[in-house]
Amino acid sequence: MSHFFRNNKLVVLFCAVILFIGLIGLSIRSNVQSVPEQYVSDTASLGQRVFSYPMQLVSGAITHFFYQEQPATNRDKQLEADNQRLQAENKKLKKELDMKDISEYDPVSAAVIARQPDQWINTLVIDKGAKSGIKPNMAVMTSEGLVGQVSKVNQFSSQVNLISTKGRLNRLSVNILHDTDEVFGLIDHYDEKNNRLIISDIDNNDKVKKGDKVVTSGLGDQLPKGLYVGEVEKVENDQYGLSKQVSIKTGANLNQMMHVYVAKRDAKTVVDDEGADE
Numbered sequence: 001m002s003h004f005f006r007n008n009k010l011v012v013l014f015c016a017v018i019l020f021i022g023l024i025g026l027s028i029r030s031n032v033q034s035v036p037e038q039y040v041s042d043t044a045s046l047g048q049r050v051f052s053y054p055m056q057l058v059s060g061a062i063t064h065f066f067y068q069e070q071p072a073t074n075r076d077k078q079l080e081a082d083n084q085r086l087q088a089e090n091k092k093l094k095k096e097l098d099m100k101d102i103s104e105y106d107p108v109s110a111a112v113i114a115r116q117p118d119q120w121i122n123t124l125v126i127d128k129g130a131k132s133g134i135k136p137n138m139a140v141m142t143s144e145g146l147v148g149q150v151s152k153v154n155q156f157s158s159q160v161n162l163i164s165t166k167g168r169l170n171r172l173s174v175n176i177l178h179d180t181d182e183v184f185g186l187i188d189h190y191d192e193k194n195n196r197l198i199i200s201d202i203d204n205n206d207k208v209k210k211g212d213k214v215v216t217s218g219l220g221d222q223l224p225k226g227l228y229v230g231e232v233e234k235v236e237n238d239q240y241g242l243s244k245q246v247s248i249k250t251g252a253n254l255n256q257m258m259h260v261y262v263a264k265r266d267a268k269t270v271v272d273d274e275g276a277d278e
Contacts, residue, residue: 105224105263107141108132112257113157121164121190126260129154137222139263145228145251146216147260158262163197163229164190164254173217174199174229176246178207184217185246194247195255196233202244208235214248224263 110132114125128134130153138150140160148162163172166189176183176199183206185199202208212232218225234247 105139107261108134108264110140110158110260110262112260121192121254122162122166123151124148124160124162124257126158126160126262127156128262129156129158131155133264134158134262139216139223139227141227141261141263142252142257142259143261144253145230146223147250147252147254147257149223150262160260162254163187163250166190172197172223172229173220174214175217175225176202176208176232177213177215178209181207182217183208184219187248191247195250197230197248197250199246199248200238200243202246204237204243206244208232208244208246210234227263 108128110126110128112124113127116123126140134150134153136150136153139146140148140150146163148160148165150158151161152159172187174185174187176185183202185202188198188200190196191198210232214229214231216223216225216227216229228251230248230250232246233249236245236247237243238245
């Protein structure tokens, strides 16, 4: 009898392992998360917010305490530094409010709430999700340009794949604007050392020069056409001299992002883009 129960336990354990592996595979292949996955992700994002707020309060209390203990001269210097910092933040916020690049869309402001050190150039998590109208493949920007694309959406948070994301499955299709010509290219990889996007395999007959603007092409990756990515910084031949390699300086600072904007597309912009493609 004990042998019978032991065999049944092994069968149940084996089935559970197969089911677990299947769920992992399904999760990896799908951009749309299951209800349990969304619950776990939203719970984690809520925990990150709950953790960050008390830390900010404690930090503010400590700053206030030391501020009261400082001599008058030191407090004056601190006030000057605070005033300068606030002026810089105010200038940045005003600039972000004037976003001509996505004026055709309905921008949703979002805060970056999570960014893992080992995935710093690949992904980040924002505090807006399906409840705010966010959907997969929407463009994510700052006032300086495109930073990424929504990859997974939960109810109250979303994951964003950055344009610097590693992997050939995430290659961004772009157009290099040279005078009146548009030179098509694919972002091959991100140069972490120099913080530059690299476009390879540009035909030698295509004219590209330093300072040319780079925008999304609207092909393949479901992003709208014409979103600003950056500008050409360097053009050189590949190691065999058969094609050109182009180095792109991104408009947005991919290493420092606290707030972003998700470009929600309304019916009018979708129709306009489809008409332009035809």
